[in-house]
Amino acid sequence: MSGYSFELITGPMSCGKTEELLRRVRRCIIAKKKVVVISPDVDTRSKGDYIESRNGLWLDAVKVKHSLQILNFVKDAEVVALDELQFFDSNIVKVISQLMSEGKKVIGTGLDLDFKAEPFGSMPELMCIATTVDKLHAVCMKCGCEHATRTQRLIDGKPADKSSPLIMIGGDETYEARCIKCYELPDRNAKKKTLGLKLLQFSKD
Ligand SMILES: [Zn+2]
Structure with missing residues (x-):
């Protein structure tokens, strides 16, 4: 062997x-x-x-x-x-x-x-x-830079909500690669958009 x-x-x-x-x-x-x-x-x-x-x-x-x-x-x-x-x-x-x-x-x-x-x-x-x-990095589908490290889920062309299920069965969603600056994760409950960079928060404990 x-x-x-x-x-x-x-x-x-x-x-x-x-x-x-x-x-x-x-x-x-x-x-x-x-x-x-x-x-x-x-x-x-x-x-x-x-x-x-x-x-x-x-x-x-x-x-x-x-x-x-x-x-x-x-x-x-x-x-x-x-x-x-x-x-x-x-x-x-x-x-x-x-x-x-x-x-x-x-x-x-x-x-x-x-x-x-x-x-x-x-x-x-x-x-x-x-x-x-x-x-590997992808090309960002929003700004065209070559450092896309995030996968953006889009539903009807808009960034999917944080509450969207992890795996969608038979949905109409699409995905595109985005860089950390162009990635968006709307939080419907918090009524604000969370940018990729802001996801990197410290935990409280
Ligand atoms: Zn970008």
């Missing part, structure tokens, strides 16, 4: 995470490694059994509902590629640790922050156990 590794590619919407994952997976395929690609079966997406980057590249993928099911599909794999890690349940941390202990190479992508600019799912733990972490 060659040494284990877990390469994590993260950042906001539209930063090229899946494109980078596919680039690395294609290199493994050229090297004749046994590769399995897995993505979470989330109702918000009606895609088929494949993953696709925004520039149209795609690869066949197994869809799973629960993290532990991953182990059933990767017994013979040398390389395991996991897309949209933020959507997997918390067992994903143990599953990836096990794959690493078996000497497999794991390559994963995931949104680091949700639309409220809070850590998404198990991504904090995954960043800790990763052997390398690449944080």
Whole structure:
């Protein structure tokens, strides 16, 4: 067995995470490694059994509902590629640790922050156990700068309220990458807009 590794590619919407994952997976395929690609079966997406980057590249993928099911599909794999890690349940941390202990190479992508600019799912733990972490930036869809690190949810073209659910099923929402200055999170209860920068407050304790 060659040494284990877990390469994590993260950042906001539209930063090229899946494109980078596919680039690395294609290199493994050229090297004749046994590769399995897995993505979470989330109702918000009606895609088929494949993953696709925004520039149209795609690869066949197994869809799973629960993290532990991953182990059933990767017994013979040398390389395991996991897309949209933020959507997997918390067992994903143990599953990836096990794959690493078996000497497999794991390559994963995931949104680091949700639309409220809070850590998404198990991504904090995954960043800790990763052997390398690449944080990609997107182009801000509002000011055009190249340092977008936030994912803005828009409903009817307006920034979604703080009370909006974390995962919307069948909603008409859209998402765009924004920099920390252009990101907005309206708080309907407080009747004011919270800028990304103001989210970085100290806790009281
Ligand atoms: Zn901006």
